[in-house]
Amino acid sequence: MNNFSFNCPTKFVFGRGTTDQTGAQLAALGHRHALVVYGQGSVVRTGTLGRVLASLDEAGVSYVELSGARPNPEIELVRKGVELARNEKVDVILGVGGGSTIDTAKAISLGVPYTGDTWDLFSRAAQPIAEGKPPVACVLTIPAAGSEASDSCVITNDEKCLKKGLSTDLNRPELAIMDPELTFTLPPYQTAAGVTDMCAHIMERYFSGADAVPVTDGIACSLLRTLIAEAPRALANPEDYDARANIMWVGMLAHNGIAGVGRNLVPTSRAGGWESHGLEHELSAHDPKIAHGAGLAVIFPAWMRYVWRENPERFLAFGRDVFDIEPVNPEEDGVDITAEQAVADAVEATIDALQEFFVSMGMPSTLGELGITEADIDALIQTLEQNKGAEFGEFKRLTMDDARSIYMSAL
Numbered sequence: 001m002n003n004f005s006f007n008c009p010t011k012f013v014f015g016r017g018t019t020d021q022t023g024a025q026l027a028a029l030g031h032r033h034a035l036v037v038y039g040q041g042s043v044v045r046t047g048t049l050g051r052v053l054a055s056l057d058e059a060g061v062s063y064v065e066l067s068g069a070r071p072n073p074e075i076e077l078v079r080k081g082v083e084l085a086r087n088e089k090v091d092v093i094l095g096v097g098g099g100s101t102i103d104t105a106k107a108i109s110l111g112v113p114y115t116g117d118t119w120d121l122f123s124r125a126a127q128p129i130a131e132g133k134p135p136v137a138c139v140l141t142i143p144a145a146g147s148e149a150s151d152s153c154v155i156t157n158d159e160k161c162l163k164k165g166l167s168t169d170l171n172r173p174e175l176a177i178m179d180p181e182l183t184f185t186l187p188p189y190q191t192a193a194g195v196t197d198m199c200a201h202i203m204e205r206y207f208s209g210a211d212a213v214p215v216t217d218g219i220a221c222s223l224l225r226t227l228i229a230e231a232p233r234a235l236a237n238p239e240d241y242d243a244r245a246n247i248m249w250v251g252m253l254a255h256n257g258i259a260g261v262g263r264n265l266v267p268t269s270r271a272g273g274w275e276s277h278g279l280e281h282e283l284s285a286h287d288p289k290i291a292h293g294a295g296l297a298v299i300f301p302a303w304m305r306y307v308w309r310e311n312p313e314r315f316l317a318f319g320r321d322v323f324d325i326e327p328v329n330p331e332e333d334g335v336d337i338t339a340e341q342a343v344a345d346a347v348e349a350t351i352d353a354l355q356e357f358f359v360s361m362g363m364p365s366t367l368g369e370l371g372i373t374e375a376d377i378d379a380l381i382q383t384l385e386q387n388k389g390a391e392f393g394e395f396k397r398l399t400m401d402d403a404r405s406i407y408m409s410a411l
Contacts, residue, residue, distance in 0.1 A: 001213045001262035007169050008256050010149050014178040014249070016241070022052050022094075022139055022177050023059030029175060031092040031137075034063040035085045037105045038096045040070060043141060046185050052096050052139055064088050066108075069101040072156045072163065072288040075119050081108035082118055085134065092174070095138040098194075099145020102138045106153040106171045109136045122155050122164040135174040141182045143248040144194030144293060146201055146255025148176040151270070156285055161383055163285035165277075167270065178252070180245040184238050191238075192361035193293030195231045195247060198254040199224060199354075200296040205260030205271040207314065209394040213262040220259045221321040223250050228322075228357055235361060265394065273394025275307075276300045278387065279403060282380040283372060290370050297363035298370065301355040302410035307396040308347050314395075316343065319350030367410045377407050 013025055026034065034056065036049075043049040056063050066081050085093065085108055095105030111118030113132035120126040140148045147153070151172050154165040183191070206220045227250055233243035253259060260271030280295040308315045319325035327346035328335050335342070359365050367373075372380075381400050391397050398406075 001216075002210055002264055003267040004261045004264050005268055006257055006261050007151075007172070008149060008258070010173050010256075011175050012149075012178060012252070013175070016179065016181055018177050019048060019051050019139060019179045019182060020055050023055035023057070023061050025175055025177065026056070026061050026092060026094070026137060027059040029092075031061060033088065033090045034061055034092045034094045034137075035066060035081065035088065035090040035108065036063050036094045036096060037066045037069055037081060037101055037108065039098075039101050040068060042185075043096050046182075048139070048141060048182055049096055052094075063094070064090065069095075069097060069104040070288070071100050071291065072284045073100045073104040073107070073154075074288075075107075075122075075155050075157045078104060078107040078111060078118050078155060081105075082111035085109075085112050091134055093134055093136050095136065096141065098140070098142025099147040102136070102140070102147035102173070103145070103153045103155065105136050105138065106147070106173075107155050109134050110153070110166070110170065119155075119157060122157075122166050128166070128168050128170050130170055133170060136171070137175040137177075138173050139177040139179075139182075140248070142186060142190060142194060143183060143251035144197045146198065146251050148173060148178065149252045149256035151257070152255070154281070156288060158288070161285055161379075162387065163281040164387060165281070176252070178248055180241055180248050183244045183248060186238070188235050188238075189291070189294075189362055191234055192231070192358075192363050193291040193297075194251065195227050195361060196293035196297045196358055196363055198227055198247075198251045200276060200293075200300055201254040202259050203300065204274050204277060205263055206318065207395045208260065208263045208272040209265055210263040210271065212314075212317065216260065216262050217317070217321070219253075221318075223253055223259060224322050226250050231361055273392065275393040275395065275398060276303045278384065278392060279303065279406060281387070282384045283367075283370065285383060286376065286379060287371065294364055294370060297355075297358040298365060298367055298410050299406070301351050301358075301365075302406050304351045304354070305348075306402070306406050306409065308351070310396045312343050312347060315347045315350060319346055319353075323350055323353045325350050325353065367407065372411070374408070374411060377404060380407060
């Protein structure tokens, strides 16, 4: 187990009806004037926003609103939010929605004390500033990104056709309201894409360059098994509270860092090379209509098939602990194959099982299903290199030629 630093300062208020506690919880933390950030209509149609605003009124917390947060959130709305937050002198940024809305709130919070363009923080031209930064709170409506507890924030710049992430403990929300009943109305595709994103957050850490860490690996595999069990229940019965609650809590645990402690190569960094996320971000940067989780459903198995030979034992452990897949023993089982082929068969069966789980939820298995063709790959590689450099990754260092091969294999 490697040295690590784990920080999770967020207060979680979880359960039925907790949405109506939002105002009281913010007031208890000393907040009096909020910027409420939300998306493009669903939180209004379902009545969630009305409940949140009513709770703010009841608790004496005034507010201004900013709507329009979209999937793959864009820097232009962040800029508007920064200006509004400054002019209104708000003391908290409250995101009501899923990861895209919460990331918008995080980016606005980061931009308030910075005197330049907020995009500078994401392009690494400047560093985030703690002094004068209003805290972030959230009411989670779409379990997926884990943004309610993570140090991550991902923003798209449509003009530059770039999607960049920024990880800092300054991003971690002060308060997260988590009401599983809010997820009853989620469309099946959104539920499935969210579960896929959670799986990817766990697996990015599991397939870091570190040696096995039994306690952490056990947490990771348990979370994955929970998702594999609960997702079909939630899709079959969208109002299955326990299934929805388990999925929502896994989403937080998948990305608050606990599933990677001790697997990080640098004590102050998160575990994993995040290769699949890097490859997928180019897809949804080039076409914001591509759901991040749907892109990951295609990219992650393709990455696995490309890299598994770097450390077959890691993949065998994954197959055993998540899917109960073991390689056959040629001598004991009387099978006429080599030991090497038995390992390859077990690994391929493991990757197939993962992809079959994604597909069973309605996720795509090829880039073609997402509208990506071979003609698009040059543009993907160009922006990938801008974002990642000539090489990136940890489990296996990937060149741009490697990335091209992974994209091609997924067509």
